[in-house]
């Protein structure tokens with residue numbers, strides 16, 4: 071999905087190195103037992119100078135968002151959604167596609183057949199990040215410890231519309 075926007079991701083296990091030449095994003099899967107914590111969210115991202123940039127995916131909610139056969143697709147979309155928030159550096163959502171604020175049952179079904187797409191504005195913002203990264207300006211951004219994103223599942227996505 072990110073390759074369609076010209077972004078290449080190198081996956082690594084272990085402790086993140088925030089001093090390397092590439093944008094480094096830590097992604098962790100956690101179970102969030104508290105339903106009152108960011109209700110309806112599947113994940114969220116923080117940008118931090120001290121702690122680094124981190125994506126926290128509430129995997130128990132990803133599991134509950136659709137059937138097991140769709141789980142890898144949903145997880146991939148949640149990761150790309152959050153990575154895109156980090157790269158865009160702003161808290162915004164698009165009306166449709168990967169950066170939609172709340173995916174509905176149709177979106178989840180679509181994930182299993184073909185990836186959701188970036189909106190044009192997202193492609194522009196990602197290209198702007200690529201330019202900043204190429205000029206090392208990304209390291210200078212000042213959005214320290216700002217919560218950027220919450221990826222949401224529609225309240226009706228898993229409960230009222232069976233996903234197959």
Ligand SMILES: [Zn+2]
Nearest residue numbers: 171219220221
């Ligand atoms: Zn979001």
